[in-house]
Amino acid sequence: MDSCMKRLRLLRSSQDIRDQSAEVFLNVDQFIVPLFIVEGKGLRNEISSMKDVYHLSVDEAMDQIDTNLKKGIQKHLLFGVIDSELKDDKGSAAYIRNNLISRAINEIKSRFGNDAILLSDVCLCGYTSHGHCGLIRNGMVDNDTTLPLIAAMALEHARAGADFVAPSAMMDGQVEAIRNVLNNNDLQNVRIMSYSAKYASAFYGPFREAVKSAPAFGDRKTYQMDYRTITQGIEEAGADLSEGADWLMVKPAHAYLDMIQRIKSRFSDTKLVAYHVSGEYMLLKTAASMGLVDELTAFSEVTTAIRRAGADYIITYYAGQLADSLKKAAL
Numbered sequence: 001m002d003s004c005m006k007r008l009r010l011l012r013s014s015q016d017i018r019d020q021s022a023e024v025f026l027n028v029d030q031f032i033v034p035l036f037i038v039e040g041k042g043l044r045n046e047i048s049s050m051k052d053v054y055h056l057s058v059d060e061a062m063d064q065i066d067t068n069l070k071k072g073i074q075k076h077l078l079f080g081v082i083d084s085e086l087k088d089d090k091g092s093a094a095y096i097r098n099n100l101i102s103r104a105i106n107e108i109k110s111r112f113g114n115d116a117i118l119l120s121d122v123c124l125c126g127y128t129s130h131g132h133c134g135l136i137r138n139g140m141v142d143n144d145t146t147l148p149l150i151a152a153m154a155l156e157h158a159r160a161g162a163d164f165v166a167p168s169a170m171m172d173g174q175v176e177a178i179r180n181v182l183n184n185n186d187l188q189n190v191r192i193m194s195y196s197a198k199y200a201s202a203f204y205g206p207f208r209e210a211v212k213s214a215p216a217f218g219d220r221k222t223y224q225m226d227y228r229t230i231t232q233g234i235e236e237a238g239a240d241l242s243e244g245a246d247w248l249m250v251k252p253a254h255a256y257l258d259m260i261q262r263i264k265s266r267f268s269d270t271k272l273v274a275y276h277v278s279g280e281y282m283l284l285k286t287a288a289s290m291g292l293v294d295e296l297t298a299f300s301e302v303t304t305a306i307r308r309a310g311a312d313y314i315i316t317y318y319a320g321q322l323a324d325s326l327k328k329a330a331l
């Protein structure tokens with residue numbers, strides 16, 4: 001009797017054959033680099049909770065962007081980090097004229113123009129004295145009174161030259177509020193990358209130290225999504241699109257590959273971003289430092305998995321090293 005056995009191992013028998021059989025590939029155009037911007041000059045200080053990630057003054061950020069552009073990485077997501085004495089209960093430093101991120105955008109665009117694609121995070125948590133993403137009323141984050149402030153923050157970033165504004169507060173209606181204020185100020189061409197399916201995650205811990213945004217009380221579970229849900233993430237993405245979002249996002253990424261796949265399948269014509277967040281990053285960095293995994297192999301595998309799940313773009317703290325690896329492999 002003839003055997004019906006398929007010899008699929010033949011597709012893995014050498015590196016060349018494995019490369020020919022590969023279906024998912026990384027390239028530098030898919031990477032978005034997060035940058036943490038601080039006041040001052042000549043500052044490049046490693047963040048204690050995030051190995052090889054830095055607080056950068058604007059001049060140092062521009063040097064980093066220059067390095068990234070030479071590697072082919074154009075997209076950068078900017079976060080502002082301010083001292084506690086500049087924070088108040090309304091997060092005023094986020095949306096005043098000539099604020100930290102607006103100045104950074106203006107200077108970066110003046111130097112690099114359209115070569116650097118700038119996305120700005122739009123949320124109040126790093127600017128409020130209480131560390132929450134909106135105004136507090138009766139001990140709770142108040143959705144509707146927060147919306148005008150988020151819109152004002154986005155407007156200032158857009159006026160400064162941001163290519164994308166990226167609302168991350170998880171307030172209902174935040175995309176609509178931003179789209180309306182952009183349209184009303186003749187800034188229709190500024191796009192919105194919405195943190196659509198953003199889960200209340202333990203993996204954000206190192207980031208909160210990086211932006212000094214840990215809540216002074218309670219947590220963010222009343223506005224960020226419960227990780228036990230599925231349908232809500234799809235509904236959030238659909239709502240953002242209906243309100244005028246251009247790109248969608250799933251955050252975190254590594255532990256949420258199923259949601260990346262579900263949302264991309266449902267909204268296949270829309271670009272989808274996945275954020276490989278600080279805790280996911282540090283799990284791999286720590287494992288590598290202990291000799292438990294090979295660092296580059298582990299990051300390449302996870303980043304490829306995020307891409308394989310359906311992400312068009314990946315926000316990753318490892319973008320520079322991955323770009324170096326891709327360039328070396330092409331030689």
